[in-house]
Amino acid sequence: MSEPAEADPHETQLARLILALRSQGVTDPGVLAAIERTPRDLFTPELFRERSWEDSALPIACGQTISQPYIVGLMTQALTLEPRSRVLEIGTGSGYQTAVLSRLARLVYTVERYRTLLQEAEARFKALQLANIITKFGDGGAGWPEQAPFDRILVTAAAPSEPKNLLAQLKPSGVLVAPVGKGPVQELMRYAGDGAGAFRSEVLCEVRFVPLLDGVAREL
Numbered sequence: 001m002s003e004p005a006e007a008d009p010h011e012t013q014l015a016r017l018i019l020a021l022r023s024q025g026v027t028d029p030g031v032l033a034a035i036e037r038t039p040r041d042l043f044t045p046e047l048f049r050e051r052s053w054e055d056s057a058l059p060i061a062c063g064q065t066i067s068q069p070y071i072v073g074l075m076t077q078a079l080t081l082e083p084r085s086r087v088l089e090i091g092t093g094s095g096y097q098t099a100v101l102s103r104l105a106r107l108v109y110t111v112e113r114y115r116t117l118l119q120e121a122e123a124r125f126k127a128l129q130l131a132n133i134i135t136k137f138g139d140g141g142a143g144w145p146e147q148a149p150f151d152r153i154l155v156t157a158a159a160p161s162e163p164k165n166l167l168a169q170l171k172p173s174g175v176l177v178a179p180v181g182k183g184p185v186q187e188l189m190r191y192a193g194d195g196a197g198a199f200r201s202e203v204l205c206e207v208r209f210v211p212l213l214d215g216v217a218r219e220l
């Protein structure tokens, strides 16, 4: 008789992560399923691969970070995505958050100011056959006017103040989620359109994001 197969440690770590997210308030089954189906180890650098399933942010190239899974879950849930949503994401980074969004939305437009990060993320989207992601190298602070208006906008770098440029590219009943603040700790804000041109804003929690910077990076 053969021994019972040992549980795949990744499976166990993933199950633990999902439980941790749920206990912290990420309860939307669609969001949890999208996280479950997105192999975070493909998005983390070799050096930190063993820590892929921890609920922590990790360093990636160009001095940036891959977001903490709890924050990815929280932000995705706050967006209240619909299957028909066209989403703009500012700050592709590793592409992890983009991949999670792509499982829940119709189209995801994502902008990154580091060319190398964007190229690495594009290779991951291809490997995972995520065909509904459209990428752009550029300054996301300007949004993506040619493709506006969007149903949802997610900013994954800290805007110094209310991101007015981006709110202007949101549909009247759209939702924008962004860390806002100048210091090392920012407020995670949710702006929801009232359908008539005004936005109701709400503070979700405190977060620590890398800053949204002007222009594209000159270094790779």
Ligand code: SAH
Binding pocket: 064, 065, 066, 067, 090, 091, 092, 093, 094, 095, 096, 097, 098, 111, 112, 113, 114, 117, 138, 139, 140, 141, 156, 157, 210, 211, 212, 213, 214, 215
């Ligand atoms: N969601 C990403 C987190 C990336 S960190 C992930 O899960 O991996 C934030 C990213 O925003 C960085 O890659 C940074 O280069 C990018 N960024 C900062 N300012 C930007 C800007 N003005 N336009 C586009 N991307 C920007």
